[in-house]
Amino acid sequence: MCAFAKPSNRPLPAKLLPRGHEMNARVSRRHFLRTGAVGAALVLGFRLYAARPASAETSTAGLAQFTPNAFIRIDSEGGIVLVVDKCEVGQGVYTSLPMLLAEELDADLDQVAIVPSPPNEQLYADPILHLQATGNSTSVRSSWTELRRAGAAARQMLIAAAAAEWRVDPSQCRTERATVIHDGTRRQLGYGALAAAATQQPVPQDPQLKQAEQFKQIGKSPLRVDLPGKVDGAAQYGFDVRLPGMLFATIASSPTFGGKLNSLDDNPARSIKGVRNVVRIGGQGFDVGGYKLHLDDAVAVVAENTWAAQQGLAALEPAWDRGPNAHLGMDDVVRALEAASDRGGLVARHNGDVDKALSTAATRLEARNYMPFLAHAAMEPLSCVADAREDSCEIWTATQVQARAQGIAAQVAGLPPEKVTLHNLISGGAFGRRLELDGIALAVAISKQSGAPVKLVFTREQDIRHDLYRPFYHDRLRAGLDASGKLVAWHHRIVGPSIFARWAPQALRSDGLDPDAVDGAIQMPYAFPNLLVEYVREEPPAIPTAFWRGVGSTHNAWVIESFVDEIAAVAKQDPVQFRRDLLGHAPRALAVLNLAAEKSRWDKALPPRSGRGIALAYAFDTYLATVVEVTLSGAGLVTLQRVVCAVDCGSIVHPDSAIAQIEGGTLFGLSAALWNEVTVRNGRVEQGNFNDYRTIRIDETPEVEVHLVSSREAPGGLGETGTVAAAPALANAIFSATGYRVRQLPIIKSIEELKRRA
Structure with a gap:
């Protein structure tokens, strides 16, 4: 289990841990279960998410067989356990989710222990993703109501149990720090003492939730549960696992996409001291519930330590058949996308008559934009420990x-x-990379052939050159203005691959439209009278694509906000004011736009070769406006001076974490916009480490100001939102400073043009 399963100093009794969540109970109309006595414990099972509509059969007897997907358990010692389905990947869910429960339960955060959920698609499917998954910035959005409702129900039952014990009216009792208090007689009973009696109380069908003004914990920023272990080294990442008798593996995959291993002399590797095995793997495909994964041919060296494994791998000279993609290059990818852009696409959104509006427009604009393949390059590369035996398998990752x-x-x-046990640990960055399963499949295959537990760790080069990449997109845009400079027509054609076709084909629209590819393009906050958004699916040959910190929205926000800025310039209007005029129907979007302009001192003059750019986005149910301020040197180098973000993410659980998510996402997006791209030459990825796939460095990091809007709306997502507006705000700032319009990322590709203009 995760090192953060015990946030309090009190040891967590083993009897608190759920036993596979095996409980038969009857669910109420509000999805709470009737409680039952388990020893001296109050066990409250609840649906974390709304149930699917029940059939006539399940509405009577079927619900008695319902197994809930989360539990609160309170034992006779007052220990409180929350089982959560989300993974801690640095976003802080092991703090924010128990805060939701603790708020309504009137317990302190350090009284709630977290236990990660086991694998179970039926119990733990996210209602937005319809899978047991952590992604799409859904963690708090999915849990906001039901976790609070569960805490409120348990608290009401505990009060009822105490009131019955004291023979007083429950309205005369209150709760504080996991204790029921009767002020009239000064009597107190801890939740542990009441747990058994509380099981006899009826489950409230509609427990009353606190109003925002009553919150004691939500909206505060207590020390994050995961921080102490990360500071003192106690936290265990997937990378840290060590088992008795464990061997270590390194791997080399086909250098070209779809290449084959022709021959291999493994004697040089086996002669290295400590090498125990040389394993040939890959060349096969898998399908897990619609998720498709293909492993290229690979060879692994298994040894007693990492150094021996690395030396053994270096001694090998595998002969590769470069396969059908031996001559594949970026020109091939771009040509295919450009040709596809001439085709009509699937209609994602259509308002009015775009062609007619364009034909009568006083001014017409067109643009083509290109966004490159990107790797994830998380600080912790992929790793997995697997122990594959004849009758069972255990993995740590x-x-x-x-x-x-x-x-x-x-x-x-x-x-x-059911014969596979998963130990899911915290990760040092994910960004969508850990939505993929290649590292796990390889580790299990190596362990199975080696007859021992094996730890597979990707080198940085393996991690980048054999990633699954954020797609390369090509976009074509057209817009029309009337004689007064008002935008009257907008046409956006998106061309690129479908991630969902491989990752979750059930998420595709019936006609094949990929909702992620058009994410952000069809939810714009702007009011365009005539609007057409199309999607043309075009798959790059052999290059696998995957989710990357806000894929569709990061791509579309850059294209849209860059083009809106360009239209404003042609209309000779201030970029902020131009956007204001399009937002009369979107007060939350207008508010963040105005706040970002105010805090960035938008109207203040800047020195020569400096500029400010703004971008507005609606993503993951959050409104964000970002202003980037830059200065260009005579050598065409871009210096990031300042970033200002205004965010309306609805109700905020942990403000410090909210700010950290926007800061980190913004820097992640700026790194990608400035320098990052994955290129293919002769069928192989050219980049391999941080020297040629670089990230922003400390001395290049600007001040990032984050201003949170106070709101009582339901929470929006934050993990990916900061990334969304970074690239367009930066590109617009460069235009402000130089008059050069960025149409292809990364910006480093434009260094000669920037040098000329600077």
């Missing part, structure tokens, strides 16, 4: 998809899923 991880391990090991 950090994954965003627990049930799928179990499923692919089972397929590789040749076992039923």
